[in-house]
């Protein structure tokens with residue numbers, strides 16, 4: 001099933017489930033920037049929420065806000081009985097420590113799943129697994145290659161795949177080119193999350209029944225592009241746009257509902 005159809009189906013199921021809950025499920029988005037990409041992400045989150053019956057509250061602050069003021073706002077929301085989740089839209093201004101802010105969010109409200117003790121799975125890895133499940137990907141003993149080792153995508157997806165009994169290889173910017181080509185050739189599943197337009201292309205050899213999950217979002221003069229050139233000779237390759245980004249958004253909605261179920 002195409003990702004957009006899968007997401008549509010899941011959103012209808014979520015809407016149905018949420019309509020039976022006799023309480024408004026609200027979450028807070030804190031934005032302290034005005035960059036184009038963040039505005040688009042925030043808009044998307046509000047739209048997704050309203051489509052399934054969740055109430056998104058957006059609070060925008062000037063970039064002059066101090067770290068202390070922001071932490072105070074988070075603390076207040078951590079204790080607010082009517083708000084089930086908190087998102088701080090990154091990036092934050094340079095004078096604010098992003099890590100400190102992420103760690104200030106209650107682990108019961110950290111619906112992005114960025115806190116190391118968070119009760120939630122980070123949205124992008126969670127969305128990738130839901131889609132692979134939907135596609136009946138058989139994880140057991142498969143060779144999974146994760147390209148990129150970020151804390152929000154590469155590392156958590158590697159762990160989720162390992163938990164499903166894949167043989168997981170993680171590569172990064174220090175991986176030698178010949179080694180990467182060997183790993184790619186041998187992979188049943190490749191998750192690419194590096195942010196380099198068309199990094200994987202037809203110069204690599206692939207298994208013809210491989211699955212490629214393209215996480216990359218690269219803004220080019222010619223629109224959004226993935227980390228993989230389209231139409232590689234494999235069984236399944238996720239598109240960019242309308243690919244993993246939609247799965248990430250879906251997972252956020254699922255995490256908000258999960259937060260409601262945990263209770264405050």
Ligand code: NAP
Pocket residue numbers: 124147148149150151152153154171172173174175193194195196215216217218244245246248
């Ligand atoms: P990130 O923090 O931007 O880090 C990039 C990672 O790629 C690092 O681990 C880096 O290795 C690795 N890398 C860079 N050049 C490489 C190369 N030539 N070969 C192998 N690895 C290389 O990672 P991120 O936050 O996960 O973002 C990655 C991409 O995914 C970006 O385009 C981002 O916009 C996109 N993204 C999309 C979604 C979505 O929902 N679709 C969600 C999150 C991120 P080192 O560690 O060695 O530096």
